Amino acid sequence: MAAVSVNGQDVTLNADPRTTLLDTLREQPGLTGTKKGCDHGQCGACTVLLDGRRVNACLVLAVQCEGCEVTTIEGLGQGEQLHPLQQAFIRHDGFQCGYCTPGQVCSAYAMLEEVANGEPSDVTGDGEVRLCPAEVRERMSGNLCRCGAYANIVDAILDSAGELGQRGEAGQ
Amino acid sequence: MRPFDYQRIGAVEEIGAQASDRASFLAGGTNLVDLMKHEIETPEQLLDISRLDLARIEDGEDGSLQVGTLVTNTALASDARVRQRWPLLSAALLAGATAQLRNRATTGGNLLQRTRCYYFYDTARPCNKRNPGEGCGAFSGHNRIHAILGASEQCIATHPSDMAVAMVALDAGVRLRAPDGSERELPVEELHRLPGDEPQRDTVLAPGELITWVHLPAPPPGRQVYRKVRDRSSYAFALVSVGVILALKDGTVSSVRIAFGGVAHKPWRARKAEAALQGRPATEEAFLKAANAELADAKGYGGNDFKIPLARRTLVAVLRDAAGKTGEARA
Known part of the structure; x- marks a missing residue:
């Protein structure tokens, strides 16, 4: 127990x-x-x-x-009141079948806190952490999406963090 | 998963005779729980040490660092002291696994993780490491990820850790506690063993012995570089990895430490390569000679033949990088 x-x-x-x-x-x-x-x-x-x-x-x-x-x-959300990350996943079509999505969202939520804490990743190098597409891709590598919605997932996470520039930037 | 008795350990002093060869210590569980699901590990007793007061990193004497065995891979890689003075260790940790796993995996557990050899994991296939005397599926089977140095006819598995490669290059040591309370210290380089005719034994630990601390001596002079070559750019084990700490004086190698990952049953300290470089001019030719010296005894088994030139080229590239001579020393 x-x-x-x-x-x-x-x-x-x-x-x-x-x-x-x-x-x-x-x-x-x-x-x-x-x-x-x-x-x-x-x-x-x-x-x-x-x-x-x-x-x-x-x-x-x-x-x-x-x-x-x-x-x-x-x-993370409150009933029908979705968490901003969930809203961003919908806005950017960050899924197809949706099976990996709860894990993606929980992972992204914690990942943004890790970045805020200044925790480095394999692509960070010596300096400060700056959220960018390469950081999101590396830090989210433990969440697979068999539908291959990765480009939109990266956009959704960057958008939710206020780091999405021109549309499509994150996918490049 | 086979049934087991679960016991939470509150203090190391509580560990006694129950820590036998039929018991396993449980910390982060990222490897052990998985192996128990496969019924490759079938401990009768799980001793949960995850609440012990060993998740601390402390400054030691003479600029050293003491890392508690329960410090997570994330905490160790993120520690400001480690990032500044032992960047090789931080880089190696961050090259391994995923954030979810690093958040849970511990320092001691990372050292004691088991091989990812396909035949070790596939209980329908023979494996001398899993069932001594049964035979080895990898020897004449699929052996793309297998050892090129120090293997035996019994076992050609590799040790999967990145962290341990950095620790071996950095001359780290482990403090061990036996069930009778006695303690001993060991270089990480001597913790893991070559397979020989006992491939079931990954390390020299006695039954019930617990890693309590890892000792990181003050870093040697020079640039620290870790490079990992793998089949995809994140979340994959190394085909070959190289850790180097290189110091030059007037273009000559004044101090060098080299370790390989992904090539042997243990993290491989490349002492022949170090000896070949010490006191020599830091040239492309010297780097290649050093790599060849270390790899003279390397042996492929078909699928992993490519690892020999890959290890050679990766070491030369990392030495070039550490020497700050990218593109310059091509003579």
Whole structure:
């Protein structure tokens, strides 16, 4: 039994210790927004925030999360009131089938915080972090989209961050 | 996943006889949980060390840094001291995995991650590392990603870590704690072993031994450069990676450290190449000689033959870059 705060609500996850955070979230509070893609940490569809940091929920045992705060896609927006990132994904057509989208949005949300914190990426180099298409592509490489909506996803994220210049700039 | 007993460890002193060869330590879980899903790892007991007070980075003596085993890959790569004085380590960390994985993966866990050999992961195929004596599927099978240095007839798997390559070049060490409370220290270079006839053993750790700290000595002089060659530009393991720390004096190599990733069962410190360069003029010819010295014993198995010239060219390119002579030293 693990007491966890999920989207601000206290939940007791009653799990076999083998159960992952991903399966527990989907089956106990019934938060099916978090998707199971590869189940091996390779696709990012299960990305959630654990104590504010993005992780692959498929590789976290629920029993490890006692006392932690979990935020899922259901906790980013407020009901019909979508989060600005979700609105940007719609505006830029940042999906086709939509299966990877909750993970993309959670990942992007945390990624923008990482940039704000000044955390470097593989393309940052020695200096300060500056959000640009190359940074977004590198930092989002843990979220696969089999429909190939990548160019629009990059646009949506940059737009949401106020960093989108002329239309189409991000895709180049 | 096989059933196991779960125990959360509150302090290292609680680790005793339960830390046997039938138990595994669990930290970030990014590799272990995956291997347990595949039933490649089947511990009877999981000792969850993720709440131990070892997620700290502390200044050590003589300009060194002490990195707690639970410091995440993100935290270590982002640390201002590491970025400024050990940029090789930061670069290697950021070249590996994804942000989601680096947020969870720990320093000790990264060192102890297991090979990504396809045959090790495919439980329907033989693998001497998974089941000693069963045979090796890679030896005469698909071996594009496999070892060219230090392999044995039993195993040609590679160690997948980028971070460990930088640590070996930087002469980092690990502090180990045994279940009886005794401690010892070891260079990271001696932590991992070559496969020999015991490919099931990745490291020299005894059952129940825990990495508690990584010691980073003050960085040697010179420019630090990490380059990773892979099949796509992000989120892929290295075909070949090279870490170099190079200092010149009047055009001559005054200090050099070189390590390869993706070429062997362990992060490969290229001491033959270092010896060939020390005190020599920093020329293209000297760089090539050094690479050839290290790779003289390299052996391909068909699919990975390309790694030998790739390793040679990558090392020469990185040395050229570190020497600040891009395009100049082509004589």
